[in-house]
Amino acid sequence: MDLSLPPELEHFRNEVREFFATDYPADLIAKVREGILLNRDDHVRNQQALASRGWLATNWPRDHGGPGWDAARRYVFEEEADRAGIPTIMPMAIIYVAPVIYTFGTDAQKRRWLPDILASRTLWAQGYSEPESGSDLASLSMSAVRDGDDYVLNGSKIWTSYAQWADWIFCLVRTSREKAKQAGISFLCAEMNSPGITIHPIISIDGVHHLNRIDFENVRVPVDQRIGEEGKGWHYATFLLQGERLSYAHVARKREAMKLLHRMARDTPADGWGTLADDPNFAARMAHCDITIDLLDIAVMRALTAGQDVPAAEVSSLKIVATEAAQQIDELFVDLAGTAGLPFPDRTTPGWTATMPLTPRFGPVSMASYLFQRAETIFGGATEVQKNIVWRSLGG
Structure with a gap:
């Protein structure tokens, strides 16, 4: 697969990158980087900032208020959003229920619900x-x-x-x-x-x-x-879950996390080795994650290109790989953090790190992420359920 981008997509990439650097609310990115938990207003501001450019409902067709992007443009946008470190949008309305409404709902339901979802007036x-x-x-x-x-x-x-x-x-x-x-x-x-x-x-x-x-x-x-x-709700739920499972990929976010992990491993002493990056076991685990992300990158682009025609088994496979990769990355961060991951501070306000000046910020944040990611292989359909879907597609 040729992953090089045509000039018009590179121009779009630069446009998105400039928006996040100059026009997007900088305090929201700072909160994410500091590990501050976002409140309802933060999430609404995030979504409304994206909507101001028509970039919120990237999976919606133009007829219903979305940008009508093809797979490549959507991929570029999501990559730049992850790279910039903006908050993840709350998926329940935009990614999950809205496609069900505009695909199977009545005209009255579309008029009633979609505009408020797109404007983040309702969650x-x-x-x-x-x-x-x-x-x-x-x-x-x-x-x-x-x-x-x-x-x-x-x-x-x-x-x-x-x-x-x-x-x-x-x-x-x-x-x-x-x-x-x-x-x-x-x-x-x-x-x-x-x-x-x-x-x-x-x-x-x-x-x-x-x-x-x-x-x-x-x-x-x-x-x-x-x-x-x-x-007929099971049919609509299956339709919804296809989009939900694909939304877990976040390839660029995983790449940024691995870049940080490699840097920190090179600066972290390890018993018997110079640094953690020199430890063969830790280095091999990092390499495994890097290779998995590369493979996931290609698979996601292929699935986005297929659109609604992507086989359910392929989406299930992606869900398994994406969620297990996220867990493996967090496990590496927790191992790197050591005892710094033990405290559970209140991360709802700026300056929370001042309450524990001897504990590096990434420790509690990594542990919180690790604990949350335990659920990724359960919600949206447990990994065991996804394996059954793959098995049935092979004639099992």
Whole structure:
């Protein structure tokens, strides 16, 4: 595959690079570099800054407000965004539910939801996992019983990221009981301020609140907030998960992390060796990550070029490689940090490093990232589920 770029794409790359260097909010990049946890307003400002240039919904077609980019232009943009170190956009609305809305929703639903999503006037949460379902999403049991022009929802969703900030939630719910677990599931959207919805925070081991359990008790949702046909929710969920799994790649971000890791390894003493970079075991692990990123780079470009025609097994393979590579990189940082990774400071405000002047900043940040990345091989479909998809594609 020829990965060289034509002149017009190099011009676009320079345009994007200049935007992040001069017009994008510098304080947001500084917060990311300092390891400060972003709040809701930070995320909204990030997304609105991108939207001001028409660069937020990079996966949307032009007809629905996106830039209508081809795979190469989208790839260049995402590479420069990762290289600049801007915050990751909150994917639940832009990347996950919006394509379902503009592909399967009614015209009224598109008019109602897409403009507010694009302007970041509303944030969304994803209601998929349930307390008793584990990785078997098709076994979900949250019920939605039809009552006139409404559905009445009862049940719980769990591991719901940033539900405490969300205005809406899209849920997979069971509207009927069928022999096949995947049948009888529908795709509903509910306002988070609906009576009967209760959010229970789940605080991570490092004190961070981004996960939640949500209880639904006799929550009434109008039928016109169902996307697509009743009982066809599994089809829409599968469509959504294709885009979600591909979004984990972040090749350029991984490259930048490895550049930093190589520099730090050359400056870190190691028992029996000059530095960690001279330690054959550590050096081999770094080389393995470098090679994996190169292979992932080519595979992602191929998948983006295929668009909706990319085979599900290929997306699953990419999801496995991308998430395991992220974990391996974080493991290297944690090994490099040593005891500096033990503290769990409050990273919600600037200057948090002043509370521990003898601890290098990257230590607590690396450990927090390591702990969070443990979930990457679970959410969006566990690695074991992805391997089953690949296996079935091979005739298993």
